[in-house]
Amino acid sequence: MSLSNEELKSILEHKIALLENSHKEKKNISLEAVSSIVKILGLPNDFSALAHRYFQLHTPPSLIWLHLSECTGCSESLLRTSLPDFLDLIFDFISLEYHETFMSASGHQAESHLKEVLEKKDFLLAVEGGVCAIDPFYLTIGAHGENGYEILQKCAKNAKTIFAMGTCSSYGGIQAAHPNPTKSIGISKVLEEKVINIPGCPPSDVNIIAALCFYILFEQDMSLDVQNRPLALYGKCLHDLCERKAKFEAGNFAQSFDDENIKQGYCLFKVGCKGPYAYNNCPKVKFNSKTSWPVAAGHGCIACSEENFWDDFGFYEKPMSNEFAYNDFSSILATEVIHNTSINELNSKNILLDLSSDSSGIFYYNENKNNFLDFSFEANPKVFLNQFAKTKIAMSLVQNFQEQFQSHYNFIQENYSDESITSTNVLDLFYFIYPFISGKKLENIDEFLDLALAYKFKHPSKFDFKTTINDQAKLDVSKSLRMPLIYILGGLDKEAITFGLVFSLKEHLKQALKACKNQHQKDQILIHSHHEKLLKIFWDLTSI
Numbered sequence: 001m002s003l004s005n006e007e008l009k010s011i012l013e014h015k016i017a018l019l020e021n022s023h024k025e026k027k028n029i030s031l032e033a034v035s036s037i038v039k040i041l042g043l044p045n046d047f048s049a050l051a052h053r054y055f056q057l058h059t060p061p062s063l064i065w066l067h068l069s070e071c072t073g074c075s076e077s078l079l080r081t082s083l084p085d086f087l088d089l090i091f092d093f094i095s096l097e098y099h100e101t102f103m104s105a106s107g108h109q110a111e112s113h114l115k116e117v118l119e120k121k122d123f124l125l126a127v128e129g130g131v132c133a134i135d136p137f138y139l140t141i142g143a144h145g146e147n148g149y150e151i152l153q154k155c156a157k158n159a160k161t162i163f164a165m166g167t168c169s170s171y172g173g174i175q176a177a178h179p180n181p182t183k184s185i186g187i188s189k190v191l192e193e194k195v196i197n198i199p200g201c202p203p204s205d206v207n208i209i210a211a212l213c214f215y216i217l218f219e220q221d222m223s224l225d226v227q228n229r230p231l232a233l234y235g236k237c238l239h240d241l242c243e244r245k246a247k248f249e250a251g252n253f254a255q256s257f258d259d260e261n262i263k264q265g266y267c268l269f270k271v272g273c274k275g276p277y278a279y280n281n282c283p284k285v286k287f288n289s290k291t292s293w294p295v296a297a298g299h300g301c302i303a304c305s306e307e308n309f310w311d312d313f314g315f316y317e318k319p320m321s322n323e324f325a326y327n328d329f330s331s332i333l334a335t336e337v338i339h340n341t342s343i344n345e346l347n348s349k350n351i352l353l354d355l356s357s358d359s360s361g362i363f364y365y366n367e368n369k370n371n372f373l374d375f376s377f378e379a380n381p382k383v384f385l386n387q388f389a390k391t392k393i394a395m396s397l398v399q400n401f402q403e404q405f406q407s408h409y410n411f412i413q414e415n416y417s418d419e420s421i422t423s424t425n426v427l428d429l430f431y432f433i434y435p436f437i438s439g440k441k442l443e444n445i446d447e448f449l450d451l452a453l454a455y456k457f458k459h460p461s462k463f464d465f466k467t468t469i470n471d472q473a474k475l476d477v478s479k480s481l482r483m484p485l486i487y488i489l490g491g492l493d494k495e496a497i498t499f500g501l502v503f504s505l506k507e508h509l510k511q512a513l514k515a516c517k518n519q520h521q522k523d524q525i526l527i528h529s530h531h532e533k534l535l536k537i538f539w540d541l542t543s544i
């Protein structure tokens with residue numbers, strides 16, 4: 001459960017009031033450091049003074065930091081903090097009781113101190129590294145011959161809260177990459193206790209410290225996403241925060257790593273940047289005391305804070321196109337169950353998702369067949385190109401397309417009329433996109449779907465469709481029609497682009513269907529189409 005800012009504030013005020021009465025000596029805490037943590041946590045400015053006061057008065061809580069299967073990069077990242085600096089952090093904010101790399105004690109001395117801290121049952125636990133629970137003898141260390149799995153269980157049992165610091169402890173990380181010889185996994189897979197994931201290989205010092213500080217201040221969990229990552233830190237797509245994004249929109253891509261244009265801020269998508277698939281705040285918080293971050297330094301993001309990123313995102317220096325796949329996840333779109341429905345089966349209890357070529361939409365009345373989905377777009381590629389090239393960025397995109405995909409551009413100019421065509425059928429999106437990515441017209445929908453189904457990755461290159469829900473659902477694709485141009489210039493293949501479109505369409509239809517089901521209190525969703533493959537791909541929408 002996440003608390004409101006007002007509730008958080010009153011928790012903090014209450015804790016401060018208790019400390020004010022205890023006549024403790026005030027610590028010298030940097031207000032600048034605390035304000036920057038408050039900002040990163042997405043808390044209003046007035047929390048700065050309160051948090052500052054709290055850190056001046058509080059007794060730093062004990063922290064145990066374990067090392068399991070990893071490279072110690074997370075600890076290296078933490079060492080490079082400047083706001084607060086590392087020594088202030090470990091003496092004034094937390095009390096670092098056990099850390100195999102940083103502590104001066106070793107051997108029995110270190111182990112007996114760990115035992116003492118564990119016995120007090122009053123500590124936070126940070127774990128760096130994946131755990132080998134299936135073959136637990138890995139990481140067997142020390143005089144008592146305990147293995148990593150046993151050490152983890154022992155420490156987790158009485159921890160007040162547990163953080164998986166880094167991608168290895170969150171999801172398994174590098175040692176869990178195929179073929180995962182030690183069968184390493186994320187710690188949440190083996191612990192009964194709740195684990196907050198702070199992924200990244202490594203995570204930034206800022207994210208590590210912000211997550212610790214939130215707990216110290218409020219003794220509450222932050223709002224988390226489905227992967228148990230704090231939303232304040234991992235809630236936004238990295239690509240949307242990137243300083244090179246305008247170049248992506250303009251279709252200005254670096255062609256290779258020695259491309260001079262990298263220095264002019266050209267986008268790194270074509271040389272493998274996975275920023276559009278990564279959720280992290282790196283462009284904002286940076287690394288090494290805010291010095292830089294991967295994309296600023298000239299290498300694309302490798303989506304290091306995503307689950308299984310080593311295996312699932314292909315090569316680090318190529319886009320996710322089939323040619324560069326070494327895994328094969330194709331078919332994640334298809335499902336086996338197929339039941340075509342006729343429009344006559346509509347009744348007061350159900351909704352029909354109609355994906356036929358002559359009409360499309362989500363009907364919810366039996367008698368009137370009213371359409372719940374408000375949808376229309378300019379379906380003539382030539383007219384789109386003319387209308388779109390209005391802003392400087394859009395003009396550059398069209399110009400890049402014309403120069404680099406001349407035959408596709410010419411095909412569109414020669415084979416389409418100048419008349420605007422407004423379509424209200426979602427399947428027309430397939431016909432619209434195809435000439436941009438193939439330089440010819442789409443003959444039938446199966447051709448398009450076969451491409452999408454052959455895509456070998458599970459992460460889609462999204463189309464930024466927008467669905468708004470009022471009395472009706474409105475699916476707005478007008479701003480996304482530029483995506484095929486961007487993607488083809490960025491080096492994605494047809495399989496990736498068609499997959500992206502089908503995936504995004506499915507996601508948005510899902511939202512609309514859910515809204516329709518709730519608003520009109522319907523029990524069931526039916527699906528109708530003449531295309532067997534469409535039925536297969538969209539079938540699972542009937543079970544939302």
Ligand code: FSX
Pocket residue numbers: 069070071072073074075128129130165166167168169173174200201202203
């Ligand atoms: Fe290394 Fe940490 Fe990567 Fe893993 O960071 S930087 S392999 S996330 O656990 O040490």
Ligand code: SF4
Pocket residue numbers: 238239240242243244245246248266267268269273274275276295300301
């Ligand atoms: Fe930045 Fe990468 Fe997105 Fe390009 S693809 S804008 S380099 S995050």
Ligand code: F3S
Pocket residue numbers: 200201202238278280282293294295300301302303304305
């Ligand atoms: Fe990792 Fe990408 Fe950030 S590689 S460090 S999530 S820029």
